[in-house]
Amino acid sequence: MDEETEGSDYVPVGQRLRAAREEKGLSLDDLASETRIPHRHLESLELGEWDKLPAPTYSIGFAKSYAGAVGLDRGEVGEQLRTEMGGGYRNDSSTVEHFEPIDPARTMPKWLVLGAIVAIALVVLLFTWLRNSSLEEDTGTPVNSVAEAPANLPPQAAAPVAANPTGPVVLTAVEPAWIEVKDGDRTLFAGILDTGKTFPIPADAAAPTLKAGKPEALRVNVGDAVAPPVGPAGQVASNVSLKPADLMRAGPQAAAQPQPQNAVAQ
Known part of the structure; x- marks a missing residue:
């Protein structure tokens, strides 16, 4: 401590705060309500119980708020408290002046914030998965599996039958068409195939x-x-068979006749 603190007329900051409070006829509860500083911290400031207070920066901020509420000089009280607490924790005075710390016990724990973020992300992912699953059940095929095909397609016409047809089977709508494609009991697609759209x-x-x-x-x-x-x-x-050989073998007349795997309803 300096000479002023060692003098017999020296009054600790806690006693100064308490005297000013009592002179104004205020209780600790009144100050706690006005400054929003917990009652226990105000009491520890008055008694000089530094070990019961948070870090020096917080404690100095509390003392300055207390001083302002009872009519004492905020800066003087803050500097005196810093000296009494050892002066080993100094920050830029302007920063302390504009930042009035709150009770650390009231701040939200980091784990709770992180948990909330993770929970929100999981909800979004679950909603997206459920939406895509619902669409697949309605259409019987994965979402966005219907591809684009060139517009202005000509009507289907008979083509030379290949001896050994190979390659994928692709359905193309030359105009809007309702179709249902199944593989046994499994529905691959059911719905309207718009003009120009394809379904492999x-x-x-x-x-x-x-x-x-x-x-x-x-x-x-x-x-x-x-x-x-x-x-x-x-x-x-x-019940039209979509196997390559059956498709290339069937013609307009054959398609109208009942066949084991390529029958057309009359």
Whole structure:
């Protein structure tokens, strides 16, 4: 301590604060309500119990708020308290002046903040997964599996039958067409295929079949070859086999006749 603190007339900062408070007729509860500093910290300031206070920067901020509430000089009280606490924790005075610390016990724990962020992220991911799953159940095929095809497609016409048709089977809508594609009990697609959209038959489909409300609105490709129509115009085609060999073998007349894997509803 300096000479002033060693003199017999020296009054500790806690006693000065208490005397000023009592002179104004205020209780510690009144000050706690006005300054929003916990009662226990105000009491520790008056008694000089530094070990019961938070870090010096917080304690000095509390003392300056207390001083302002009871009419003492904030800066003088802050410097005196810093000296009494040892003067080993000095920050820029302007920073302390404008930052009135709050009770550390009231701050939200970091683990709680991080937990809230993780919980929100999990909710978003779960919502996205449920939405995509719902769309797949409605259409019977993964979302966005319907591809774009060139616009202004010509109506399907009979093409030369390839001896050994190879390549993927692709359905293309030359105009809006309702279709249902199944592989056994599994629905691969069900809904409207808009003009220019394509739907490739999955390579792992064992026995894919087609039901089309408007066969003439579809063009079916087996690799680079165009298959014959899957059914007569104006009639619903049902249980049409989408195996490459069956598609290339069937023609307008054959498609209208009942066949084991390529039957068209009359």
